[in-house]
Amino acid sequence: MAKLTFLGSCREVGRSGFFLEEQDESLLIDYGVKFSEPPKFPDMIPIENLQGVALTHAHLDHSGGIPIILKEAEVSLFCTPATRDLSLLLLRDMYKISHGRLPFSLKDVALIRKQYESTSYEETMPIGRHFEMTLFNAGHIPGSAMVSIRVDDKRILFTGDFNATESHLNPGARKNLPKHDVVVTESTYARRINPPREATEEALIQTVIETKERGGVVLIPAFGVGRSQEIMCILERANLPKKYPIYVDGMARDVNEILIRHPQYLQSPQALQRAVGRALIINDDRDRKDAVRKGGIIISPAGMLKGGASHLYFKMLHDDPKNAIVFVSFQIPGTPGEELLRTGKVVVGNREFNVKADVRQHHLSSHSDSRGLLDMLTKIPGEPEFYLVHGESESCDALAEKLEKRGKKAHVAELNEKIRF
Numbered sequence: 001m002a003k004l005t006f007l008g009s010c011r012e013v014g015r016s017g018f019f020l021e022e023q024d025e026s027l028l029i030d031y032g033v034k035f036s037e038p039p040k041f042p043d044m045i046p047i048e049n050l051q052g053v054a055l056t057h058a059h060l061d062h063s064g065g066i067p068i069i070l071k072e073a074e075v076s077l078f079c080t081p082a083t084r085d086l087s088l089l090l091l092r093d094m095y096k097i098s099h100g101r102l103p104f105s106l107k108d109v110a111l112i113r114k115q116y117e118s119t120s121y122e123e124t125m126p127i128g129r130h131f132e133m134t135l136f137n138a139g140h141i142p143g144s145a146m147v148s149i150r151v152d153d154k155r156i157l158f159t160g161d162f163n164a165t166e167s168h169l170n171p172g173a174r175k176n177l178p179k180h181d182v183v184v185t186e187s188t189y190a191r192r193i194n195p196p197r198e199a200t201e202e203a204l205i206q207t208v209i210e211t212k213e214r215g216g217v218v219l220i221p222a223f224g225v226g227r228s229q230e231i232m233c234i235l236e237r238a239n240l241p242k243k244y245p246i247y248v249d250g251m252a253r254d255v256n257e258i259l260i261r262h263p264q265y266l267q268s269p270q271a272l273q274r275a276v277g278r279a280l281i282i283n284d285d286r287d288r289k290d291a292v293r294k295g296g297i298i299i300s301p302a303g304m305l306k307g308g309a310s311h312l313y314f315k316m317l318h319d320d321p322k323n324a325i326v327f328v329s330f331q332i333p334g335t336p337g338e339e340l341l342r343t344g345k346v347v348v349g350n351r352e353f354n355v356k357a358d359v360r361q362h363h364l365s366s367h368s369d370s371r372g373l374l375d376m377l378t379k380i381p382g383e384p385e386f387y388l389v390h391g392e393s394e395s396c397d398a399l400a401e402k403l404e405k406r407g408k409k410a411h412v413a414e415l416n417e418k419i420r421f
């Protein structure tokens with residue numbers, strides 16, 4: 001019987017990690033970070049019999065601890081080439097802003113390239129004597145994968161983060177998954193219904209046009225990996241007049257280059273090329289002031305006004321009712337973005353700002369909502385048993401309840417719980 005240990009992302013979003021053991025061999029799936037003070041990682045695993053590490057996607061809540069493992073174990077890292085390159089970028093950035101307080105060095109980060117073994121969607125590969133792995137497109141960010149492992153005569157699926165709905169950047173997750181006995185699934189939006197994507201995109205474009213027509217500047221705080229590119233594609237498609245310059249700040253430039261190098265993971269490589277061709281890149285504070293003065297549409301991290309350059313723009317733009325600040329992702333309670341949306345005021349640095357700019361939210365999700373989750377999961381053949389992770393405690397409970405109502409076996413995984421199958 002195989003044994004699975006839930007190392008993290010139990011009743012929380014952060015530090016994903018799953019340790020699979022069969023006889024004298026083991027396999028690790030994801031090993032992420034939780035951004036608390038100090039950052040938290042899953043417990044260390046015994047590495048003696050480790051056969052490899054599989055990574056679902058580049059986001060740091062899944063990849064942030066991978067160098068800790070690779071520096072101890074000379075094993076292969078399996079993920080798509082896009083995930084490899086995006087992870088390297090994100091981990092180097094995490095290292096840069098951590099001021100040396102992480103349990104690994106930049107040299108350890110480089111092991112992601114050194115120990116990498118090329119893996120593609122839909123391709124089955126043996127790992128050790130007991131495991132066989134297949135990756136399926138997860139539709140969450142470019143290169144994201146669901147990891148399916150056959151261990152002896154059983155099959156287990158780790159969904160990672162997934163989105164069944166396609167966007168202008170990502171093709172949707174693979175439909176019609178094969179038979180599985182166990183499914184470990186994310187539950188992020190198990191309590192939400194997302195409005196239709198087209199309506200949200202239309203509303204976003206409308207906000208941009210209205211703001212520009214009244215002579216304002218639009219600030220779109222957005223994460224540099226995935227979300228920034230998606231917004232660029234949406235704006236490009238809208239065919240906005242040339243007098244609406246689009247500026248992109250932060251890590252997005254490096255991400256653009258990586259994605260263009262891996263076109264097979266994009267919904268439309270041509271659309272991203274066109275969007276990148278139109279965008280103006282911001283390099284420094286002088287460019288930032290210029291962008292504000294020229295009245296641009298500015299896409300800048302961080303998505304919740306915490307860190308990145310978006311708070312610099314915020315300080316320049318908050319005081320004028322002609323301007324707009326448009327959030328395009330879910331705002332975690334306690335972040336400046338959420339505070340601003342809820343109260344119209346926000347503390348940035350040590351100062352409280354009374355915001356006169358028009359503050360909006362047009363949420364473009366990269367996760368399936370409750371309907372999408374249920375639809376996808378209940379169609380997996382083989383009557384699998386579901387284990388729910390990667391969600392607030394209430395979201396995990398809600399998804400368990402919904403699956404049970406449909407006659408499925410569902411269980412909310414607890415931290416360091418072990419199961420056998």
Ligand SMILES: [Zn+2]
Pocket residue numbers: 057059140161
């Ligand atoms: Zn993710």
Ligand SMILES: [Zn+2]
Pocket residue numbers: 059061062161390
């Ligand atoms: Zn995640």
